[in-house]
Amino acid sequence: MTRKLLDGNGLWESSRMMLPEHKYAINRKQHEEGRKNKPILDGQEIELIETALVESFHEHRSVTVQIFDEYQDVNFTGIVTVIHTYRREIKLSISSGEWEWIKIEDIISVS
Amino acid sequence: MASLKSSNRVIMLGDCQSFYASVEKADHPEYKDRPLVVAGDPERRSGIVLAACPLAKGKGITTAERLGEALAKCPDLVVIKPRMQKYIDVSMQITEIYKTFTDLVEPYSIDEQFLDVTGSMHLFAESSEELANMIQSQVQEATGVYTRFGIAETKILAKTACDNYAKKNPSGIYTLTKEMLPETLWKRPVSDMFMAGSKMTRHFTVMGLPTIGSVAQTPLGKLKQMMRRKFGKNSDIKAEMYWRIANGIDDSPVRPGTHQVAPKSVGHMITLPRDYAKLEEIKVVLLEQTELVCQRCRGLGFMAHVVSVGCMGADFDRPTGFSRQIKMEDPSNITNQVYSWACRLLEMYWDGLPIRRIGISVTQLTTDTEYQLSLFDTRREKSMALERVTDALKNKYGESIVMRAVSKTEAGQAIDRSAKIGGHYK
Numbered sequence: 298m299t300r301k302l303l304d305g306n307g308l309w310e311s312s313r314m315m316l317p318e319h320k321y322a323i324n325r326k327q328h329e330e331g332r333k334n335k336p337i338l339d340g341q342e343i344e345l346i347e348t349a350l351v352e353s354f355h356e357h358r359s360v361t362v363q364i365f366d367e368y369q370d371v372n373f374t375g376i377v378t379v380i381h382t383y384r385r386e387i388k389l390s391i392s393s394g395e396w397e398w399i400k401i402e403d404i405i406s407v408s
Numbered sequence: 409m410a411s412l413k414s415s416n417r418v419i420m421l422g423d424c425q426s427f428y429a430s431v432e433k434a435d436h437p438e439y440k441d442r443p444l445v446v447a448g449d450p451e452r453r454s455g456i457v458l459a460a461c462p463l464a465k466g467k468g469i470t471t472a473e474r475l476g477e478a479l480a481k482c483p484d485l486v487v488i489k490p491r492m493q494k495y496i497d498v499s500m501q502i503t504e505i506y507k508t509f510t511d512l513v514e515p516y517s518i519d520e521q522f523l524d525v526t527g528s529m530h531l532f533a534e535s536s537e538e539l540a541n542m543i544q545s546q547v548q549e550a551t552g553v554y555t556r557f558g559i560a561e562t563k564i565l566a567k568t569a570c571d572n573y574a575k576k577n578p579s580g581i582y583t584l585t586k587e588m589l590p591e592t593l594w595k596r597p598v599s600d601m602f603m604a605g606s607k608m609t610r611h612f613t614v615m616g617l618p619t620i621g622s623v624a625q626t627p628l629g630k631l632k633q634m635m636r637r638k639f640g641k642n643s644d645i646k647a648e649m650y651w652r653i654a655n656g657i658d659d660s661p662v663r664p665g666t667h668q669v670a671p672k673s674v675g676h677m678i679t680l681p682r683d684y685a686k687l688e689e690i691k692v693v694l695l696e697q698t699e700l701v702c703q704r705c706r707g708l709g710f711m712a713h714v715v716s717v718g719c720m721g722a723d724f725d726r727p728t729g730f731s732r733q734i735k736m737e738d739p740s741n742i743t744n745q746v747y748s749w750a751c752r753l754l755e756m757y758w759d760g761l762p763i764r765r766i767g768i769s770v771t772q773l774t775t776d777t778e779y780q781l782s783l784f785d786t787r788r789e790k791s792m793a794l795e796r797v798t799d800a801l802k803n804k805y806g807e808s809i810v811m812r813a814v815s816k817t818e819a820g821q822a823i824d825r826s827a828k829i830g831g832h833y834k
Binding site: 300302303305306307308309310312313314315316317318319320322323324326327 | 492493496499500503514515516517518522563564603645648649652658660661663664665666667668669704829830
């Protein structure tokens, strides 16, 4: 018997009787409840995002880009090295040899 | 009437009375005034009473008793086969009702759930008992299930209040405060204590601790010493657990996301419909179970390093069987790989006597995003691709959409199993 029994929720997590199917259904429901719609950005906010991306491109300044996901937003930090105006994509260099192509429409904030 | 101090947490344990039976009664109003039980399938040895409605209990029928005995006590008993999926659905419907009162709801079993209403109680009611009463009638109205509530400042006291008092209270609601313990819980026999089974009760009695109060009032250091003498020095944590339970000390939170924690093991066990005595037959079931366990691992994104197999002999009077584990060369969640290790265990340790129960479980789980490439096993990628497809098919169309040919043999259980939850029909 380990110390865990007395810490946190240990007593209850070790003594409960849950059907695996029940647990699965609970987790699935919680996952679905965490689903969200993409925020609609104000025109000024979009301008700010674009300015920040262009600055990063010109001045090789590192930025953190927040990308929308239905369940959990993703953050990437790096320098914008390519801006594809036609495809509306940027290439974000995360570290040497590692990069990420990001669609500008998926970005919800840049800091 | 007891009331909690405003500075304390307000925790409730909501428990559903005769849950499966109540759900069936709500669904079959024609049986409203008749004694009713939900019982497993007698032909598959699972013919025991899973739940009895209060009317049936009044006739002396108890949970877990054999269906035959129950019918002897009450010949006009209504017997209904379990519908596990329905009970899960109703349980989650009740969770949703609880969640309209607080976001802190933690299911503890299919018919018991913790609620932390500390922050939201004032929005709905003047007192915790008034709130419990509101929740109780909402659940009754929506599902036909009667709920009982233990209310206290900790989870352990809420559970204790529910099990020992709320269930026997006409209102089905009971508040237990720490100040009340000496006059209430502490006077009760140690067998009423949470987590004290019949064995532990006997040990406590021998130690001269016949009541919950006597455990609570033994200084922790002394209780540890007493238990060490009986169980060795690894019993300190157990001693502290019982001491805290007896004193109502418990700082565990009500954690809604508690079921998202990564499992430590994944396993499956089955009671066979008849005794299996041939190695080939046992292997069929072992393969089917390995498939289920590996499939679950793949769904969770885990590989396992250790596999264990357990068998129980058919003869109840002379118990035989084994439970052994082995570490595989590399972690895996590929059915055929895990199965070959499971077979090794079976062939090594099975004594040749007929078996009644067989199970497999895997432990030491790691994520399956990285795995060891093998120079010799070139089929791995292929197996993985194949299982990705069969898993997707099963998720979409049900477990029986694609299965191994052996499952169609007489020994196969997979088809039957796919219609079940927790060993009972969906």
